[in-house]
Amino acid sequence: MRDAVPGAGPTPAPGTVYFDSVGVREAHDVVNRFYHPMSLGVPDSGDAKVGVEVIQLGPLTVGHLTFAGRVTLVAREMDAYHVTLPVTGQVLARRNGREVIAGPATAVAFRPGDPVYLRPEGPSAEIDVRIERWALESELTALLGHPIDGPIDLPPAFDLTNGPAHSWSRLIRLLHDELEHETSLVFQPLIGEHLCNSVLSGLLLSVPHRYHEELVAPATAGPPRAIRRVLDAINEEPDRAFTVADLAGIAGTSVRSLQEGFRRHLGCTPMAYLQQTRLARAHETLRGANPAGLTVAAVANRWGFAHLGRFASAYRARFGVSPSETLRRSA
Template identity: 65%
Template sequence: MVDVIPTAAPGSSEMPDILHFSSADIDQVRLVLNRFYYPVAIGVPEGADGFSLAVEVIQLGPLTVGHLTFATPVTFQVAELDAYHVSMPTTGRLHARHAGHEVVGTPSTGVVFGPGKPVWVAHDGNSAELAVKIDRDALERELAALLGHPIEGPIDLPPVIDLTVGPGQSWNRLVRLLRDELEYKQSLIYQPLIAEQLRSSVLSGLLLSVPHRYHDELTGPAAAGPPRAIRRVVDAIHDEPEQPFSVADLAAVAGMSVRSLQEGFRRHVGSAPMAYLQQERLLRAHESLRRADPARVTVAAVAHRWGFAHLGRFASAYRIRFGESPSETLRATG
């Protein structure tokens, strides 16, 4: 069974590409994995009857998140990765060999692979995993934007990530949130504004969640951006708050690193740049609701237009800002 939602061509950053797939045909499975992940050799132990693989996958430009379910034990072998990849079992275990490491992945421990090396993975039967692929150039560009200078790749990510505590646990929840949206055809992930924000959050979140040679620089103190550069960002937000700005985009407007932008906003504006952007979007949403015809416009449509990924959180933030719910504002116009 294959159910493809043709929202965009694979690799496009405009809209997500989504697929729901299940098959007992190894050749079909290989084609799907090649399309969304890598050319892979698939092995099934002798006597292991009942092979099947179910895949739910979303591709947001350079980011691919899939939930893979294995009915029987199966091995995957990739000659050479061209991306960064994290496998996080949700049920059962996986055994992996990569770059001189032999590791075991469980629901509490994710397995991390880097580009340029072969990979061998054995999955338990009746197991499942979240498989996160990030194009090499995208993750390295994200890190360079955060730091404000070029980097020498590949990034030396560790072979495993602890999914039970701290940033690793938080990053795991973020990936799961994205995967959960696959079930809803009316999901906000179909909005380019939301898709871009989620993609950037997953990439920067991984960089902040695991140790690597740039981690101390990434998390250490940063010099504040000068007021004139911060003003350029404030003006850009005021001019086009509906744009799918990521924090890296705003840093590019300022001509500085993400960390300097954040410190500059803290010092000169008294707010984080994305929080400032959210408040501007809340203001625009408020203005839209006040002018809207409640017979023709919904709160959800206004929230989508101004880039809010979660209606419940939008309503909560709106009430804090304006002292009433979005629906109350809309009804008052009728």
């Protein structure tokens, strides 16, 4: 998508929307469009202003909201998972009767079915993360290797000052920081998908819930037969946009068991093996190509490499020459 209000800053990059210092009515429209059916109110007299920047990566929405003046955000029932990370100032959150006053050291979370009450104390800024219910629950199912009984019981609030949750919050801020860069790698579908999966799995590993202990326990290695199925799938279609969850599904194991099986039997991760297979196919293609009729970029794209510079770097590390040198020598 490409949306903006006139005169509202830089031209937005694909997958982003910018709204700069708009009134409550306009902010209500964008929050309802990208987040949840929600009402925005202004308890104090005077005009409140809201700034909004949003990036969407499939089932993941990350937005940066700024508030000048007090605004309340109320939803009767949440239809997805939602995490608010205050950046400056404070926000009063209420979930099922429990009140939390959160600042930059604390995140607040809501689950599908939860009523929502948020009152940012302006001037303030926050990052709001929406994750579609099916996506987070499917990610947990893939990681565990068995169905779950949802919704996932995310805590009402969690500490962002240390541990995995601190790392997760930095990943969220990275996505926000990439908003203004139209050529950012996050807009490459392959990179964006991996980042989205990292945000989902990172949240599941960072906060307490009833599956957390099972999730962080040492994984059992997948059996050789399961690993062989994955190897066959990769070798048959190395250009296919596999995710690690896709490969775990082929193996019939959890993601963690697949990763442990690859580590034990092959000494690498499934995605590293996939990259090496793609590099080998690209090498074969370049060696047998006619330089007049084929480009390095076309070969990189053919074998699933979204970023030409990263492809060239990985290729040189593997074969000791650049892709263009291999192509020239094939003449």
